Amino acid sequence: MQQSEALCPKFExxxxxxxxxxxxxxxxxxxxxxxxxxxxxxxIPNMSDRMLSERLKELEGEGIVMRTVYPDIPVRIEYALTEKGKSLESVMREVQKWAQQWVDC
Amino acid sequence: MQQSEALCPKFExxxxxxxxxxxxxxxxxxxxxxxxxxxxxxxIPNMSDRMLSERLKELEGEGIVMRTVYPDIPVRIEYALTEKGKSLESVMREVQKWAQQWVDC
Structure with missing residues (x-):
């Protein structure tokens, strides 16, 4: 195998x-x-609340999601994408285009 | 939740x-x-042969990979992407662009 053909570890x-x-x-x-x-x-009706909570924490840890607590009464907590998270939009768009073309319902 | 906001099951x-x-x-x-x-x-040095064999069978079943047996001596078996598989290229490209920009080595 040539070195240039090796897969980028970032990709993985x-x-x-x-x-x-x-x-x-x-x-x-x-x-x-x-x-x-x-x-x-x-x-996402099939996902449990526990799973969502776990995933949001992971995504926060990876700098993809940002959690903001607003001091309203009752307190309001919102989840938003960071710049790193927002830049996943083109990945999502391509996955969706592919799915529309190739995946049967 | 409005119906139009529901996620496409194909995407999932x-x-x-x-x-x-x-x-x-x-x-x-x-x-x-x-x-x-x-x-x-x-x-893909970290992946076992058994895992590769399993994944290739799955991808064949999904019409993403095509297995061709050439009647050479010894027999030659090649794996190639189908049209459905090739059209994943833009997805891969976007993932790679994102990783280059946002993932530290």
Missing amino acids: FAFSILSRKWTGLIIQTLLPGPKRFREIADM | FAFSILSRKWTGLIIQTLLPGPKRFREIADM
């Missing part, structure tokens, strides 16, 4: 983030704008 | 294919052209 890492179950869908729900926990959960 | 299915460990990397190794089992394995 990016896939390891995006490959976790629900992560792609969670990011997609946040692309139009910040959302509260319940709004995200309602858009 | 596409992610369920692409989210399996190694699948993205295997597809990437096949983008430049058909390869033999050993060539793919050598390009």
